[in-house]
Amino acid sequence: MPILLKLLTAALFTCLSLAAYGEKLRIVTEPWAPYVYDDNGTMRGLDYETTVTVFQRLGVEVQWQFLPWKRCLAMLEQGHADGALDIFHSHDRDALLLYPSEPLSEVEFVVFYANDRPHPAQTLDDLRGLTIGTSPGYLYGAPFSDSTVFNREPAPSHEANFGKLLLGRIDMVITDRRVGQHVIKAMGLEGKVSQAPVVVSRQQQFLAVRRGAGMDLLVQRFAAELKRFKQEPAYVALSAKYGGFQVSNASGHTVEQQESGAP
Known part of the structure; x- marks a missing residue:
């Protein structure tokens, strides 16, 4: 007792x-x-x-x-x-x-490209020379954050990133697979934006x-x-x-993501 x-x-x-x-x-x-x-x-x-x-x-x-x-x-x-x-x-x-x-x-970070400027990247090295739209406050795993073969350009929102992508101001956008699919649908971009095969990280x-x-x-x-x-x-x-999410347990595969410090 x-x-x-x-x-x-x-x-x-x-x-x-x-x-x-x-x-x-x-x-x-x-x-x-x-x-x-x-x-x-x-x-x-x-x-x-x-x-x-x-x-x-x-x-x-x-x-x-x-x-x-x-x-x-x-x-x-x-x-x-x-x-x-x-x-x-x-x-x-x-x-x-x-x-x-x-x-x-669990999120799965991938990259998206405009169909009229395709970049069907298979690896991070395939992003060489490109400008990738990112979100402030996030990094996407050491291989992405440490790479020097491509440029990164932040935007205040996911919608802003995809807008810049359609305008040709950036070459690709990195975000979670399901988040990207949600934004594409919400902005009516079906048929205009595609996901590249490379998976940057899972977390x-x-x-x-x-x-x-x-x-x-x-x-x-x-x-x-x-x-x-x-x-x-x-x-x-x-x-x-919410789309049949695959949710991992504590023993699931993890690729460590480090987030950048707050101001």
């Missing part, structure tokens, strides 16, 4: 510490459809809706905020946010953040929180509940709703 009492007390500690004085867990993220995005004022997405379900089951209230990714990182570093949704594991931030053992999803996405009182327990409970939810029909339906 003493052991059980300690476990129950520990399980309640996180919720009580957050609930004290009406506090909520402050989570920041960048729109990253179809994982998380704003649909005419309503937040949607596979990882967002999964996270909402898990926190509801844990009895944790959450305050959400959409920001550019570099600003999300700054909020975490400055202590103005408690956690971030769909963040990649970076050893550089292990002293700041705690990551659950169970990932939310698991997490809900990570700042280190603090009770947070280590929170990530343990989050991981356990997330793992249970993934086995349920409700998750299968949610995954199908």
Whole structure:
């Protein structure tokens, strides 16, 4: 009984510490459809809706905020946010953040080209001399970030990157496969943009929180509940709703992505 009492007390500690004085867990993220995005004022997405379900089951209230990714990182570093949704594991931030053992999803970074200027790259070396549109605050794995054979040009949004691609201001755009497909459909670019065969990297996405009182327990409970939810029909339906996502478990293949520091 003493052991059980300690476990129950520990399980309640996180919720009580957050609930004290009406506090909520402050989570920041960048729109990253179809994982998380704003649909005419309503937040949607596979990882967002999964996270909402898990926190509801844990009895944790959450305050959400959409920001550019570099600003999300700054909020975490400055202590103005408690956690971030769909963040990649970076050893550089292990002293700041705690990551659950169970990932939310896995992204696959690929490159897209305009059909009237095809670049069907098979390898990174095939990008030699080209200008690749990127997103601020992200790097895409060491092979991509360390390469000197091509140029990188950031844009403020995925839509801006694809717009520049159509205008011929850049040669290719790098982004997650499903994100790219979502943007192409949303912008009506079917038949105008294609994906090259090369896969730049794969990386698991997490809900990570700042280190603090009770947070280590929170990530343990989050991981356990997330793992249970993934086995349920409700998750299968949610995954199908957003395109039949292949979601890896903690033992899945990972290519480490390092994200650049916030301002």
